[in-house]
Amino acid sequence: KNQVEQSPQSLIILEGKNCTLQCNYTVSPFSNLRWYKQDTGRGPVSLTIMTFSENTKSNGRYTATLDADTKQSSLHITASQLSDSASYICVVSPSRSNDYKLSFGAGTTVTVRA
Amino acid sequence: DAGVTQSPTHLIKTRGQQVTLRCSPKSGHDTVSWYQQALGQGPQFIFQYYEEEERQRGNFPDRFSGHQFPNYSSELNVNALLLGDSALYLCASSLWGTENQPQHFGDGTRLSIL
Numbered sequence: 001k002n003q004v005e006q007s008p009q010s011l012i013i014l015e016g017k018n019c020t021l022q023c024n025y026t027v028s029p030f031s032n033l034r035w036y037k038q039d040t041g042r043g044p045v046s047l048t049i050m051t052f053s054e055n056t057k058s059n060g061r062y063t064a065t066l067d068a069d070t071k072q073s074s075l076h077i078t079a080s081q082l083s084d085s086a087s088y089i090c091v092v093s094p095s096r097s098n099d100y101k102l103s104f105g106a107g108t109t110v111t112v113r114a
Numbered sequence: 115d116a117g118v119t120q121s122p123t124h125l126i127k128t129r130g131q132q133v134t135l136r137c138s139p140k141s142g143h144d145t146v147s148w149y150q151q152a153l154g155q156g157p158q159f160i161f162q163y164y165e166e167e168e169r170q171r172g173n174f175p176d177r178f179s180g181h182q183f184p185n186y187s188s189e190l191n192v193n194a195l196l197l198g199d200s201a202l203y204l205c206a207s208s209l210w211g212t213e214n215q216p217q218h219f220g221d222g223t224r225l226s227i228l
Contacts, residue, residue: 004156032214042159043118043204043219052213089156093213101170102217104149104156 003027006090006105012110021108023073023090031095035064035075038087038107040088047075047088052095080112116141117132118207127195133225135190139207146188147217148180149183149204153189157204164210170201190223200227 002036004025013019023031032051036044048057048064050073061078077084087107094101119138139146145164149157162183166174182188186207192199202224204227206217 022172034216036219041224042219043206043221045219046216049214049216101159101162101172102147104158106154 001005002093003103004090005106006088006108008108009024009106010109013110015080015082015114016050017080019077019080019110020108021075021077021090023075025071025073025090025092025105026102027092027094028037028071029095030094033064033073034091034093034102035062035073036089036091038089040086044089059111077110080110082112082114083109084114107113118185118205120141120203120220122223123221124224124226128227128228129195129197131195132191132193133190133195135192135203135223135225136187137190137205137207137220138187139205141195143207143209143218144186145208145210146182146186147206148188148190149206150221151200151202151204153169160190173214195227197227198223 007022034049035047038044047062050057050066050070063076066073086094089107089111092103117140121136148160151157160174161171162169166182174215177193180189181204202222204222206219
């Protein structure tokens with residue numbers, strides 16, 4: 001079973017609207033949680049990184065939240081633009097000695113329509 | 115400041131053949147990780163190299179092997195190719211010991227097995 005589950009699998013929103021993506025994880029203990037944006041045919045690009053002690057982190061119109069107690073994170077996209085159409089991947093880094101293996105979710109595909 | 119570069123961008127092979135993929139890390143980075151990303155899925159960790167040694171390995175068979183050179187660049191070798199090896203192969207670089215900093219990804223090599 002994947003240790004990082006994302007929902008929804010995909011969503012379609014109109015340009016200018018907001019949306020929220022969800023990430024549930026079981027990796028424990030963990031060092032940090034990351035959100036990446038991956039455009040079609042490109043490599044992932046980092047949006048935010050939060051350590052276990054952080055609750056929120058923003059990067060422009062992207063805001064990530066983290067609840068380490070419930071092991072949930074969300075990524076909120078404000079005032080969506082056509083260029084936000086991409087896959088958004090939640091990634092959890094373990095906090096174990098000599099364990100550098102990141103756990104990736106399957107991603108949420110966001111399509112922004114004019 | 116060059117980011118992570120991968121070559122080739124696309125490759126077509128037949129079953130049973132062998133393939134070598136190459137990666138040059140971002141300037142200043144000394145650690146390289148390789149990932150396999152099947153269509154519609156998140157990346158899966160293959161292995162990580164630092165100081166020319168494999169530091170950790172994911173759940174991949176011995177057909178997958180790698181190497182890191184003194185200039186930190188890296189190769190991924192896959193022997194006895196199977197149809198299921200068709201995927202996007204991503205290379206990511208980072209600086210050893212900076213777990214709370216993002217990995218930087220290349221745009222990948224798209225490998226198709228016929």
